[in-house]
Amino acid sequence: MSSTEIEALNLPEGEIKTLIDNIKKNYGFDFSGYAIGSFSRRIARFMEVNKITSIAQLTPLIKDKVAFTSFLNAVTVNTTELFRDPSMWVFLKDKILPRLFEKNEKVKIWHAACSSGEEVVSMVILLKELNLLHKAEILGTDINTEILEQAKAATYLSWRLPHYQKNLEVVFPGKKAENYFSKVENKLVFKMDEYKNVRFKNFDLVLDTSFSQFNLVLCRNVLIYFDQEQQENIILKLNGALEPKGYLVLGAQESIDWHKSSDEFMSISNDNKIYRKFKGQ
Amino acid sequence: MLSKFDIKAVVIGGSAGSLQVLNTIFSQLPDKTRLPIFVAVHRLKHVYTGMPESLNVKSKLHIVEPHDKQAIAPGKIYLAPANYHMAIERSGLFSMSSDEMVLGSRPSIDITLGSCAEYYKKNLLGILLTGANKDGADGMRKIHLNGGHTVVQDPKTCMIDTMPKAALAATTIDQTLSIEEIINLLKTIL
Incomplete structure (x- = not known):
């Protein structure tokens, strides 16, 4: 059965809601605030790959913990790349970071939903080049423990190198991406464990209580997976995690403009989706 | 025959x-126009800017790349942004996603067409133009299955005819039209 045939079944919304309830009961993950259209599409794709033809057939399968982990990998999105949206990184490099590091002894940075960690690697490279890394504390979090292990290992497929190079070229013209990695067979390894000020932690943006006192929070292309109400909750949580006048970075097509909490922030760069917390508590 | 009053949105x-x-x-x-127009075209992943600007030069309707959860307004042309799939959520708001590429593309034409089909059902006009792969064929099939009106650019007038031909093979296409005829059709329903 092809994905198109499954999608033609139009996974019934009621069945998806029951599935979401089951997952919450058994595993404690809450998908009820996910944008249902794209969420159903990812479930349909998982079903296609695993030759599952109905939600009724899927439900007992994911009672198995191993099967559930692969389901979780499929329905949470893990698209990321080195220096994704390079113009945002240029803006950070030229406008935001120098100021932040001038004003603060230690700069705390949170990569919320960091997936396989390319964004953390990008930040480490950037701060190293600016000779600011020793003054930073970096935290990467994700809902998915398996993907967090990948982030810690910071090991990526070599074929992505040309792509990384294109992005890096915009941020640091003339630098070679391969110089930041060691090559092991067909993989690129970034030696993340050399940096004691970089940590990774399991964190569920929907359910867990927030951290606090970050100077910079990056949460890019995460809100798009949630419905409007859940987006609002997450923005509040991110706001709570920021120091007064801290910075928040969202994904290129995300915006807080039509959220209630938008007056808590001022826009610093509309093109790069960089916001600054307005009010200090 | 297609009636002006049946159509509430156009997707290309x-x-x-x-x-x-x-x-x-x-x-x-x-x-x-009282209608929104959605456009999904394959574009270079790393050319982030320029396309809406260059299309805006000649268009009297405003062309924008929507944000996630933005509301749909009539009279605008919404272009799927580079590196995102553009869909309409069941809430009627835009939804962007960075899910894997579909048939090698993000934005995927199938995703935009398919989600418009589910949202607008029979009140949708879908138009598929020239192109070099089969993206869009499945989306056109969904438009047809949901009762919408399907149009492809006449393969004879295409720079590369793979895309409309794939749609013609995949589903019922109500009209095969030249560019002039497509313009005339749009003028009558907009």
């Missing part, structure tokens, strides 16, 4: 050669 897909066609089409549309 295209790939190789379609930018020129879109420019021609947009340059001849009126400056006001």
Whole structure:
């Protein structure tokens, strides 16, 4: 059965809601605030790959913990790349970071939903080049423990190198991406464990209580997976995690403009989706 | 026969050669319409800017790349942004996603067409233009299955005819039209 045939079944919304309830009961993950259209599409794709033809057939399968982990990998999105949206990184490099590091002894940075960690690697490279890394504390979090292990290992497929190079070229013209990695067979390894000020932690943006006192929070292309109400909750949580006048970075097509909490922030760069917390508590 | 009052939205897909066609089409549309127009075209992943600007030069209707959860307004042309799939959520708001590429593309034409089909059902006009792969065929099939009206650019007038031919093979296409005829059709329903 092809994905198109499954999608033609139009996974019934009621069945998806029951599935979401089951997952919450058994595993404690809450998908009820996910944008249902794209969420159903990812479930349909998982079903296609695993030759599952109905939600009724899927439900007992994911009672198995191993099967559930692969389901979780499929329905949470893990698209990321080195220096994704390079113009945002240029803006950070030229406008935001120098100021932040001038004003603060230690700069705390949170990569919320960091997936396989390319964004953390990008930040480490950037701060190293600016000779600011020793003054930073970096935290990467994700809902998915398996993907967090990948982030810690910071090991990526070599074929992505040309792509990384294109992005890096915009941020640091003339630098070679391969110089930041060691090559092991067909993989690129970034030696993340050399940096004691970089940590990774399991964190569920929907359910867990927030951290606090970050100077910079990056949460890019995460809100798009949630419905409007859940987006609002997450923005509040991110706001709570920021120091007064801290910075928040969202994904290129995300915006807080039509959220209630938008007056808590001022826009610093509309093109790069960089916001600054307005009010200090 | 297609009635003006049946149609509440237009969705257009295209790939190789379609930018020129879109420019021609947009340059001849009126400056006001009660309908939203959604456009998904394959574009270079790392060219983030320029496409809406260049299309805006000749269009009287405003062309924008929507944000996630933005509300749909009539009279605008919404272009799927580079590196995102553009869909309409069941809430009627835009939804962007960075899910894997579909048939090698993000934005995927199938995703935009398919989600418009589910949202607008029989009140949708879907148009598939010139292009070099089969993206869009499945989306056109969904438009047809949901009762919408399907149009492809006449393969004889395409720079590369793979895309409309794939749609013609995949589903019922109500009309196969030249670019001039597509413009005339749009003028009557907008």
